[in-house]
Amino acid sequence: MGKPVLRRMLFVINQSPQAGPAARERLDQVLMALAFDQEVRVVFVADGVWQLMSGQAPGGFAAGYKSLALYGVAAVLVEREALAERGIDAADLLLPVEVISRKAVTDLMHSQDLLL
Amino acid sequence: MKILVCINNSSHFSAGGRSAFEFTRTALGLGLQIPCVFFYHDGVLTGSGFADTPAGQEDLTASWQQLAGVYSLDLVLCIGAALRRGIVDEVGAGEQQLPAANLAPGFRIAGLGLWMEAVAQADRVVRFGSGGL
Numbered sequence: 001m002g003k004p005v006l007r008r009m010l011f012v013i014n015q016s017p018q019a020g021p022a023a024r025e026r027l028d029q030v031l032m033a034l035a036f037d038q039e040v041r042v043v044f045v046a047d048g049v050w051q052l053m054s055g056q057a058p059g060g061f062a063a064g065y066k067s068l069a070l071y072g073v074a075a076v077l078v079e080r081e082a083l084a085e086r087g088i089d090a091a092d093l094l095l096p097v098e099v100i101s102r103k104a105v106t107d108l109m110h111s112q113d114l115l116l
Numbered sequence: 117m118k119i120l121v122c123i124n125n126s127s128h129f130s131a132g133g134r135s136a137f138e139f140t141r142t143a144l145g146l147g148l149q150i151p152c153v154f155f156y157h158d159g160v161l162t163g164s165g166f167a168d169t170p171a172g173q174e175d176l177t178a179s180w181q182q183l184a185g186v187y188s189l190d191l192v193l194c195i196g197a198a199l200r201r202g203i204v205d206e207v208g209a210g211e212q213q214l215p216a217a218n219l220a221p222g223f224r225i226a227g228l229g230l231w232m233e234a235v236a237q238a239d240r241v242v243r244f245g246s247g248g249l
Contacts, residue, residue: 005236022157022246025197029156032228036236114241 007113008039013048017060023051024061029116031064034071041112042068043077043105044097049086052078054094066095079105119143120238121153122231125245126161127176128169132245133162137176137183139242144187152190152234153180155223159245160193164203165220181222191223198225 011030013023033040044052052065068076078097083090090099100108109115121140127133140150155162162177169175184191193203202218205225209217219225235241 007235021197021200025157025194025200028196028228029231032232033235035229036232114235116243 006037006039008111009033009041009114009116010109010112011040011042011116012109013042013044013051014046016047016050017056018050019047023048024064026116027061027064030068030073031071034068034073037072040073041075041077041108042073043079043100043108045079045082045102045105047082047086049078049082049088049093052093052095052097053088054092062094069095077105077108117239118149118151118237120234120241121150122241122243123153123155123159123162123245124157124243126158128161128167129158130245133159133176134174136244137179139244140189141183144183144189150187150189151237152192152230154231154234155191155193156197156231157245158201160198160201160203163191163193163198163220163223163225164218166218177220181220184222192230193219193223193225194231195225195227 011026013026015023017023030040030042076095076097077100079102080099081102083099090097121136123133123136125132127137140153144150161167162180167177180191183189199208204212204214204217205219206217208225
């Protein structure tokens, strides 16, 4: 068996938990990509930042988000403008994240092999 | 060139599903290799054998079945997304003691591990629909 293909994969989350299971399903893909030792980054933009609010009712995916670092995710990123527009402080989030500007998000997207 | 087609929106409820079908049919006609069509998020609804297509609308599930027959396409629904939306094959119906299976013939159900392997082997990944995201 040859060396597995390594790809830079960026997963974008832009919906809140109330919008449906899509964000949770995207995170399942993140975890699978990590299991296959890919270079994985996750960026939360727009209403996706609500996924990371601490103090939500149980039944959410908090444990899943917290486990990303454990499974070797390259970066968990949150868009600065998305936080500001919703009046959320990075300290309100349930895990430490890297806050980047909207422009930096776009630049990052251009640098990836796969955008999901 | 091997192309993995990922379909995240349902053909029943959005236009993205139709675009995905047209792309796949055209690509195959041009001789491109499509080893797998992977349905995720609401895209799995395309694999339901129980959905009713109103008169005058194209039954895209039937169109996929026909295309798969001609080109031996592997039409795969993600098991997690399918179960969440109530689509099961015979094995799943048996395991969960459901009164019926409703996976449309010509489709199969598999896990994200298959998706990831398909990503690894593809030269290009083409994604249709964001699944709402």
